Amino acid sequence: MSNVSHFEILTNRDKEIREKIRRYVFDLQHLVSLLDTHIEIEERRKGVLDPARPDYPVAALRLRARRDNLTATISDLEKTLAANPTRQARPAKSIH
Numbered sequence: 001m002s003n004v005s006h007f008e009i010l011t012n013r014d015k016e017i018r019e020k021i022r023r024y025v026f027d028l029q030h031l032v033s034l035l036d037t038h039i040e041i042e043e044r045r046k047g048v049l050d051p052a053r054p055d056y057p058v059a060a061l062r063l064r065a066r067r068d069n070l071t072a073t074i075s076d077l078e079k080t081l082a083a084n085p086t087r088q089a090r091p092a093k094s095i096h
Contacts, residue, residue: 014084018081018084021077021080021081022081024077025074025077025078025081028070028073028074028077029074031070032067032070032071032074035063035064035066035067035070036067038063039060039063039064039067042057042059042060042063043056043057043060045057046060051064
């Protein structure tokens, strides 16, 4: 029989999930950076920097929408991490 408690199993699983979320956030931040670069390239290519202008590149508008969605997702994931701190292991019971 294993000496690992149910609580320890849940704590380890929680740590694994939190680490996956951190990796997702890192990857999504990288994607946002790439999208920013592509938006800038598209704006320079067309010579239009203001999204409110009717001649603003459609590709840049779509990239901006994608970037904004990813930014919102990152924010939600970071809130999840902040709202659910890692469980601390309970001290072992002493037997006297």
